Amino acid sequence: MSVFDQALSLPEQLDESPEAVSVSAEAAILGACMMATRDYDPVPDAARVLSDEGGDWYRPQHETIWRAILALHARSKPTGVPMVEAELRRRGDVARVGGFVELSQIASQACTSVEVESYAEIVHGYARLRRYQQTLTRGMQMARQSDPTGIADAIAAHQAELEHLAADQSGEDGLFGRFADGLQDHLQGLETTVEAAAVTGLTDLDQVLKMRPGNVIVVAGRPAMGKSAMTLGVALANAASGRTTLVHSIEMGQSEVTNRVLSSRSRVALHHLMEGGPAVTDDDWSRIARRLPDLAALPLWMDYTPRVTPGLVRTRIKSLIRQTGQPPLVVIDYVQLMYTDQRNSRQSPYERVSEVSRELKIIAEETGAVLICCAQLNRGSEYREGKRPQTSDLRDSGQLEQDASGIILLHREDAYTPDSPRAGESDLILSKNRNGPTCTITVAHQFHYSRLRDMSTETDLNA
Template structure:
């Protein structure tokens, strides 16, 4: 019986168990790996096909990864990939031995089949690679469970992160191919037609009328960053939006607080919704009128679907909780995280804090797209505004990471003149400076400050 290259089985002689296979050879198909590489040696078209269908890490053997990477690089430079040329370049780079040597390159080239389709073997390699990573993730999860280091939530978050990493790499880049206008136009025209007849905004209203008109509300998959110096009212704006969604519109939301405990958030919510001075609530010295306002506000707050968490500190744990929350409540309409720079990544430790914040920022954007929910992340600004005469912030003042600006769809910068000058003629006014708006214009929206009620309101409401 003739065995085709992609049917070859058995553990490779030079395979080293890295401890995640529990003594067993992980999923692989060396025949398919060789056949895919051989096709790339003989056909530039195969390089394009295989590059789209297989990832470098899908190959079991490091030497196959080296060959794949080199051929993709050479093809990009317009160079041929015949095995003698590969051997020559590998020798110049000091990598020939790591790639198996000249004899091994000859062996790989002999796996080429006339008329064979390289992408077919590449897909086999990719599938085996995904299965291998899934197996390895399962072993790491099992080992973590037996060690029992950390809280249950941390262990669950670690397990979710392991599976998430495998899932993100499960689709080959060819799974989402190009589309022509003829295929995409109908969807765009449907949206335009709906917009023509729509009354009001297309997204989720924040409660700030001018801001909603500018942005058409918060859209699913968006990352909205609200940034400012300490004391400017970032948490107040975030709670305003969450309160407007959960109480005024009946849209369920989530509020992850890394700064304030739930009790403090509840007092602020009562103050804002009831119009009761926050310092009266804290001191307990409330008037009869205050008590009447509270009695009216509390039933609304009690029935609000605003899911609050003040326990988590790592992105991996927050991600796991939000995924579970979304699965349990598919109609979650907004997520608030207060605030970004207090968050740790969890899992591996990046080289610097700047890199860590960058990874958290990009991960939040991906999570917003995955859950199809707008995520509002609060962020601190550096001291840049305080160095300027007018004290106004700029997007470049985002602290610790320029990646926050890059990842965000909307960046709102908070500015209050009366925070710097108590007798300012603009006392009581707050500027929401839309410094970045990926899908529309930027502008400055002015709202009124009612910080004694822990809220901001439209100027027309004052």
């Protein structure tokens, strides 16, 4: 019997409206919590299902009582009627909930101990139904207020709300349990080599940076260090391996990105393609023609939408999962240009980037995608001897550092000293790596082809 079938078995004297059923289920839960015994404590069972953020309770008085019960439980105090009444009195809420008489009446409606979790699912289910109705109402209001030029933003905002509602995680018991419960399965899984969820195409980097489902990798550097060239190269290499790949190009438009892809894969000088016309030689056209079949077959998707939000990223990822059956590698160039789904104009850059960073981490974990986010660094390295960047140079938010599974800082000596003996070399400083060691990897930059390559001559010749 489902929890909503159980809802129909609630006291017959109540009317069968959803509100009445929810109120009755709420009273049954609170009553059970106030009738707890030493042998059975129903509070954790209810708390596991009901939202931590509140809003599941239809009657505000019931939520006030629930908060008092949780506060007592957190202090290891009894949750009987007298103690709950005293806690409410301490908080100044006792009159609002109806006092001792009302608490006693609620306690008399207690369900049995084994029913508490099912009743909590009823309450949470009706709360989700109310949120769904409210979301649809807001969607209609947005539709009436939107002008034709802003309809895409309105749809994206509404879709983000629906995605957030659909991603409800309350009652996910699979995320909670004894350590030993999944130990045997994990040990058996160790017998199989775990393949990386994505590859970079740079041999040394792939050996140390094992990108797993749900990882967020930040590629950061000062302007002109090669962030876009590196991440676009990673996207192309990952797609060439047969893995689904998505690029959100916020900074560059379609023409510029397409020229970079053609230059990188065909080894045609980028400035030829940027200039066009006679600058593109017959040899260039031959090189491009040889690569076109491979490029056309790549499982590579591009998104040039200028206003990218976490909600849009989630929508694109889920769409690709439905199409291809696998979570994609997602490149975002770059994260400080993203908007939040809240569209709050009063947010500071720090608050906006922090919110975006946290949402991207949640999306990666929810979907199993790997996210690679380009990020700008502040000027801190410019005043440092050697000009080498540090993780603390990340602009606008320390949340990026906290949420990232890996951080790659790009540095070129020849950007500051053109006659450096290391001209043509880029350092990939792996300053954070949850899945392996931190180190510095040196690669060759070929910006005339808009790409970074392994230092090995053999590897480059075979590209």
